[in-house]
Amino acid sequence: MNNFTYQNPTRLEFGKGTISRLSALIPRDEKVILLYGGGSIKQNGVWEQVHEALKGYDLVSFGGIEANPDYETCLKSLEEIHRTSRTFVLSVGGGSVLDAAKFIGAAAWIQKNKPEILETHQPWDLITGEVKIQGALPIGAVLTLPATGSEMNANSVISWRSQKEKRGFASRHFYPQFSILDPETTFSLSERQTANGIADAFVHVVEQYLTRENNTPIQDRMAEGILKTLITEGPRVLKAPRDYDLRANIMWACTMALNGLIGLGTIQDWASHKIGHELTALYGIDHGRTLAIVLPGVLEHQKQAKSAKLLLYAKNVWGLYQGDDQVLIDEAIARTVLFFESLGIGTRFRDYPGIENAPEEVSAKLNDNHIGEEKQIDSKDIREILELRR
Ligand code: NZQ
Ligand code: ZN
Numbered sequence: 001m002n003n004f005t006y007q008n009p010t011r012l013e014f015g016k017g018t019i020s021r022l023s024a025l026i027p028r029d030e031k032v033i034l035l036y037g038g039g040s041i042k043q044n045g046v047w048e049q050v051h052e053a054l055k056g057y058d059l060v061s062f063g064g065i066e067a068n069p070d071y072e073t074c075l076k077s078l079e080e081i082h083r084t085s086r087t088f089v090l091s092v093g094g095g096s097v098l099d100a101a102k103f104i105g106a107a108a109w110i111q112k113n114k115p116e117i118l119e120t121h122q123p124w125d126l127i128t129g130e131v132k133i134q135g136a137l138p139i140g141a142v143l144t145l146p147a148t149g150s151e152m153n154a155n156s157v158i159s160w161r162s163q164k165e166k167r168g169f170a171s172r173h174f175y176p177q178f179s180i181l182d183p184e185t186t187f188s189l190s191e192r193q194t195a196n197g198i199a200d201a202f203v204h205v206v207e208q209y210l211t212r213e214n215n216t217p218i219q220d221r222m223a224e225g226i227l228k229t230l231i232t233e234g235p236r237v238l239k240a241p242r243d244y245d246l247r248a249n250i251m252w253a254c255t256m257a258l259n260g261l262i263g264l265g266t267i268q269d270w271a272s273h274k275i276g277h278e279l280t281a282l283y284g285i286d287h288g289r290t291l292a293i294v295l296p297g298v299l300e301h302q303k304q305a306k307s308a309k310l311l312l313y314a315k316n317v318w319g320l321y322q323g324d325d326q327v328l329i330d331e332a333i334a335r336t337v338l339f340f341e342s343l344g345i346g347t348r349f350r351d352y353p354g355i356e357n358a359p360e361e362v363s364a365k366l367n368d369n370h371i372g373e374e375k376q377i378d379s380k381d382i383r384e385i386l387e388l389r390r
Contacts, residue, residue, distance in 0.1 A: 108136075
């Protein structure tokens with residue numbers, strides 16, 4: 001097991017009715033900006049619950065944050081924060097709104113505390129790492145879409161559509177102070193968004209688990225538990241979208257998949273995410289779907305290197321014991337594909353018209369990248385991985 005440090009400061013409020021806790025979580029004297037997306041929160045009652053809980057607060061709202069939040073939209077909210085002197089960022093929505101809140105919180109901090117930096121740099125430089133993130137306004141979240149784990153992690157992913165860019169970055173200042181997870185807010189999710197979230201969380205676990213053996217049995221058993229939960233509960237929740245217990249288990253699985261715990265001391269991959277982000281940047285495919293296309297290609301291409309963990313996965317997650325190692329590994333990869341498809345997610349190029357040139361285009365864009373758990377995957381491999389998904 002590798003050395004690790006773990007400190008996760010996010011307070012979770014999980015369960016029915018927990019949005020009412022907001023006033024206990026945000027000090028009265030904060031000047032709050034409520035960030036939200038395209039309007040789903042105005043249709044499912046979340047908007048009213050948040051406003052009820054924050055009666056009497058100095059509150060302004062800023063909506064229109066896209067799925068795959070756009071840099072330019074974030075800049076507009078920054079102007080609003082400046083104009084109205086906001087001190088607290090409240091994200092109400094899915095991972096996109098929350099990721100935007102993290103970036104906006106960091107950019108607003110610079111704007112307030114080190115404005116001279118913005119004379120020579122643009123806020124995008126916080127995303128590339130050219131400018132170090134030194135702080136962020138306090139962030140809180142009401143999560144309405146289980147998927148990313150953003151509610152309990154230090155990551156953010158921002159897109160810049162006009163530049164065809166999508167970049168992930170992280171800072172310890174990005175942990176939300178609190179996240180409210182009320183499974184009832186997820187009853188209104190469409191099948192497509194529900195499935196996307198399940199696929200995303202599944203691949204988050206796989207990126208931390210299906211790598212190399214590294215003597216991490218506790219992390220491995222936890223990872224397998226999350227995967228098995230997603231496998232059993234995922235298809236069921238699509239059929240029963242208002243089943244509280246199913247929604248609750250999916251929500252908790254998604255948080256646990258990427259709050260850092262299962263990855264402690266492990267060897268991590270993240271190649272599927274790196275390639276997947278390019279499929280979103282170039283062709284606009286939903287994040288969860290890009291992963292369902294790419295992951296089977298990565299597992300197939302890397303099956304020798306990953307064989308010890310793939311065998312564990314075959315046995316402990318899929319209950320496969322009949323046959324030699326190669327048979328078990330191939331069957332486990334086939335089951336993974338079937339699982340995504342059971343969620344209604346296409347896993348091949350033919351399911352996504354217009355992406356025929358992805359092997360050339362993505363590998364060209366990731367030309368200088370070396371990805372995978374041992375940086376063993378180069379742009380030629382990326383091309384081969386995508387070719388496997390035609
Ligand atoms: O915008 P609104 O109207 O709210 O609609 C959203 C959006 O259209 C809708 N939605 C959310 N909650 C709903 C709802 N519709 C009905 N009922 C509800 N309760 O769902 C759509 C998608 O929302 P979005 O926030 O984009 O989804 P998700 O949470 O999957 O976030 C995706 C983004 O997170 C990034 C992805 O790359 C992508 O940009 N990721 C962030 C990570 C992180 N911070 O750790 C890790 C992930 O790997 C991922 O990369
Ligand atoms: Zn993801």
